[in-house]
Amino acid sequence: MRVSSADSSRGLIASLAPWAVKYHRWLAVGTFALSLVALWGAAHLSRRTIESDLSKLRNKESMEHGSGFWGKKTDLIFGRGLTPTILLTENAEQTATLLKELRAIQEREKGNSPFASISVLEDIHPSQQARKYEILTELNKLLTPSVRAKLSKREASLVNDFLPNPVPPPFPAVALPEALLKGYQETDGRLQTVLQVYPRLNIEGSKEEAQGTWNGEEVIRYTALLREAIQKSGVPAVILGQNPISADMLASIEKDGPKATLFAFLAVALLVAFMYPNWKQTAPMLLSLLLGVLWMVGAIGGFGWKINFLNFIALPITFGIGVDYSVNIFGRLYRDQTHGKVDVAQVIRETGGAVVLCSLTTVIGYGSLLISGSQAFVSFGKLAVTGEIT
Helix, strand or coil: CCCCHHHHCCCHHHHHHHHHHHCHHHHHHHHHHHHHHHHHHHCCCCHHHECCEHHHHCEHHHHHCCHHHHHHHHHHHHCECCCCEEEECCCHHHHHHHHHHHHHHHHHHHHHCCEEEEECHHHCCCCCHHHHHHHHHHHHHHCCHHHHHCCCHHHHHHHHHHCCCCCCCCCCHHHCCHHHHHHHCCCCCCCCCEEEEEEECCCCCCCCCCCHHHEHHHHHHHHHHHHHHHHHHCCCCEEECHHHHHHHHHHHHHHHHHHHHHHHHHHHHHHHHHHCCCHHHHHHHHHHHHHHHHHHHHHHHHCCCCECCCHHHHHHHHHHHHHHHHHHHHHHHHHHHHCCCCCHHHHHHHHHHHHHHHHHHHHHHHHHHHHCCEHHHHHHHHHHHHHHHC
16 A cells, blocks of 8 residues: 555654754753753763662562572571582592682671681591590500599599490491481592682671672672682682582673663664665764663663673663664765755654654653563663663
């Protein structure tokens, strides 16, 4: 079906087209003023823009009434994480070497140490049992019945408590209850290759509400000290656990996030330049994209929003979607120029409605995330919608 020029003149955007042309100078002034405000907001971006409170990425209801809420209460009781980070070595000698280095770091950091406790198999299964058996057996021989008869009641009680007769023989580690042994045993049955490090949750002198495993900066420090111990000990140990993964994700955002965002922007710019090789045509399209990015970044800095490992992808996604709007408007304008007639109001009237409709449908899609229970999804939706608006 062919749409007539009369049909194209209807609608809200069509009615605004003459107004946009008539007051284009005021629009330019407003754009310039808004860009200055955005620059002020962007100047507030820093390392603290990266979300360090990991509790703000969880389900909001969980943090207010559910497992997250009660988890924080439990943290205050125990003062340490209930799930340890596992350091896996190759043999008992490496385990002892690494344990010594971890203890040294724990002593060095004192009350500021992120290590609440460090546990190995020896803590529940004493070493040198054979030697202890020989010593206790020899003591029993020396404590003959005549010697025992001369002991006071208190002394006899102590001897009976600490020197059983006969002395029980050494017991193997596999005789331990399975619930205790599993945490120190590899899947192939090997023992004495596992160290369990429990994170401290309440750091002395910390003024942060989120501490321990909730505090991203503390998780990064905790993981860095674990890796420092491995490096200094020279042991080829492997770290397993949630905290190192969280630390690496946060570090990756800080290090690689800006690079990925810049790459996405440059890739979009190159594609536009390839499609419109005339610089006079490309420049306004890229300037429109750059203004939208500036306003979006300004909103992030100005409102103090946080960037996390989920919502930061809204930035490169917005570049690819946002450039379509200026390309459609200017592409139509340049097509009309080739035919010798340029009517900006007519371009807005016939193309602006489609552009606004595309943007609004995307806003609706992203906006649905704002009612999500997950705070991470809400943060993504907020940044994505902001990018669409700018």
